[in-house]
Amino acid sequence: MSAAEKYEREGGPEVYDEGPLYASAAKVYPQKVSGTYRRLKWALLIVCLGLYYVLPFVRWDRGPNEPHQSILIDLPHSRFYWFFIEIWPQEVYYFTGLLILASLALFLSNALFGRVWCGYFCIQTVWTDLFMWVERLVEGDRRDRIKLDAAPWSASKIGKRIAKHGLWLLIACGTGGAFILYFADAPTLVRQLFTLQAPLVAYVWIGILTFTTYYLAGHMREQVCLYMCPWPRIQAALTDVDALNVTYRRDRGEPRLSVKDAARAQAAGKPAGDCIDCHQCVAVCPTGVDIRKGSQLGCIQCGLCIDACDAVMAKVHRPTRLIAYDTDENIKRRARGEAPIYKLVRSRTILYVVVIAIVGSLMVYKLTTRQHMGLSVLHVRAPMYTLAHDGLVRNGYTVRFANKWSEPREFALSIAGLPGATVKSEEADTMSDGRLKVTLDPDATLEAQIYVTAPVASAASAGAPVTMTATDLKNGETATVADHFFGP
Template sequence: MADAPLPQPISPTSPASADDAPLFAPRKQIYPQAVKGRFRTIKWIVLAITLGIYYFLPFIRWDRGPNAPSQAILIDLANGRFYFFFIEIWPQEVYYLTGLLVLAALTLFLMNAVAGRLWCGYLCPQTVWTDLFYAVERFIEGDRRERMRKDKEKLTAKALAQKTLKHFIWLMIAWWTGGAWVLYFSDAPTLVYELATFQASFLAYVWIGILTFTTYTLAGFMREQVCTFMCPWPRIQAALTDEYALNVTYRYDRGEPRGSMKKNEVLRKQGLPAGDCIDCDQCVAVCPTGVDIRKGLQLDCIQCGLCIDACNNVMAKIGRPSDLIAYDTDMNVKARMDRQPEVRRIVRPRTLFYVGIIAVVGAIMIGSLAMRQSSYLSVMHDRNPLFVRLSDGSIRNGFTIRVANKNLDERRYALTINGLSHTKLDIVGGEIDQEGRAVLLVGPDQTLEARVLITSEAIVLPSSTDLHFTLTDLTSGDVARMNDHFKAP
């Protein structure tokens, strides 16, 4: 048997083996081309509205009275308050925040059930700020072809000046983004003055620096990588979608077989199959993530609709019907190929379920806000000891009470305790009136903590007796109640 030939080493010019192939494909620079059309206009409108709200909302004033901040939306961490126009949320009302998060999640699910990644394509902060950065880049350095040409050529003084100006404007946008964020946590005009005169707290400058860096990096450099690799929503929405959800779809029943415009015209005259797609690649050129939508629905696609505008512009030039790319479903594409009627079911059990849950959660939150009281009572029994036997044989229990006055003026409250007869009430932090009630004075929008001592003159008592604490606002008559227990041997 002849000896097997020895393996030859791979030369530097030889093709690499499969084992030597890189694990990750290198990043391809994407140069999205500007496009005009219906969906691009919608994106500009959404961008203007969302950024206008974000940047200028902290400066809107709302008169709440002399003892409350006048900023319409304010997250007052120092005092544990969240102000939203006429609504004031206290720390113990964190369930309202939970309700808002539930509503946000359900709205996101509903949007996905109706038309796929609408959030990603139009409302996501990453999309909005990246669009703004792209607009600055095009205005200074030119559109797709000009930017590609400049990046290939040797850097000139003009190109360097353009890039410097571009990055300066990017940094200013990112800086104002971070600055606007901290304005939601303090009085905006005051904080702007303090920031400008370097009198603001060190923490404010730190957060502005962090958000400036993240905005500049994510919107200026990482861009589509955030949507493709960092964001979990594409993976989640893929599990939530169904066959009726509208997505940006290449209608291959119309587009295939592809070919040049002249070739396809010849085929049509001969009665042979010819698609409307002329393989111009404009749908790829305008895509902010570099997706070729003709390959089908892909994880990278953010469903922004710019490829629809680009394709419609081409179809108008070559005299073919619009919407070769449109919000559609693969199910409808196959139905048209089989000469079957299309099915569009926006209203279906899935969407009705989401709408119903949103309505229920929203109604609960609105009802809770409408019926919530302006006073809050908390009672905590002493843990150690649970009770004390005095020298005369009577039993005393100690309680710590906390009274919250959510009104914007000073209020007097009366505390009464029922459930146990022949008792004596003492309070530290208040006074006892002639009727035997504990009276407390609580400042506007403040919380008062007091110590209550209840002494029973009875020598024989059950080991636990129910107590009913009633707090009455002597101004408005509002009542807050809390139950606890009187402990005995």
């Protein structure tokens, strides 16, 4: 008799213990599995890690005076290089566009295939997969690791633990070392690291990333997905009944019976599902989820349970894909005797594709029409203007020129909109036609103080419009900025 029943029977309170409100999470021992989705995960892991480790060493010729690393985040010079693209600090909107595109692509993938990002491309998933492969290589598969954890300490156990953690630390150190190569010339920095001549900040960041990779991928694993990552919570608000998720087809699998019990039930004319309750889907899951309980926070949609279930179904001579990428709507349709339908093209996915196309097109247009020079003007506010003894009005401006090429350039600055105006500067030469000529070093900026003088009739107390134009004296490229000319 339970405590609750005793309470009802005796009509009085009874103190009883139902166990702790929060129980410790049991350690997950994922079992080795082979199949379509496992091979796909290995292929993507190799591609992702290969790109991560190799890209810093890929060369890209940008001409003289420019770095030749294909991808480089040049913090000292405030530049970002990506093959043929060079991004300046003033062009931060490109990063904004990339973040928008990445978010929309994530939303689209979720609307189509659920948490496919989590299962195949997330850095936590990729490195955890690699760490678990090392663990199996050293300590064996699921049963061997469970026995090893339960066994008393011995020379064999200590040796395996040292080997496993040593390999984990080696991979983690390589991860941190590869990351900092994106911030400096990779071959040069590698030589400096091994000869102990690299900057202290490089060793500090390698240490930080080594620790985080080792701890998150080696020890926390599924806890990151369950408790630290916000995406599972966000994903629940973005999915719908037509999204393809890893699904246990309960319309076909229930009731669960062993092979022998199912044969007896079928002989007696009773229902018997295809699921034999072998728990292989749970054993291979990297987060310890039982997919037969439905959609859950811990499921990362990796598909390994599909491979495990298919292998069991093949052994018992039953159709595969008892667990498959499917929708809840199709389970209901099959229960009603209707054919399943798959709606990859629907209003939600069309909207995402259209917005991605619009944002992508705007970014491509901006990139293809971007200028390789820059001009910005700031009016001097103290004083707004000065009156000369000859009756002329003078305004001061701070003008910044930018040369985004890898070779020196000469610009001519002209003024328009002020009849009779002249322009002078101590940082620039005056040309015969009255324009100012400035020379810029490769990939550099120059700030100059210029003074525009015009008759009082050309000025206005509220500010007369004035246009400044910088022209490349070699190829004719121009940049124009509008400002105001103030007077009494």
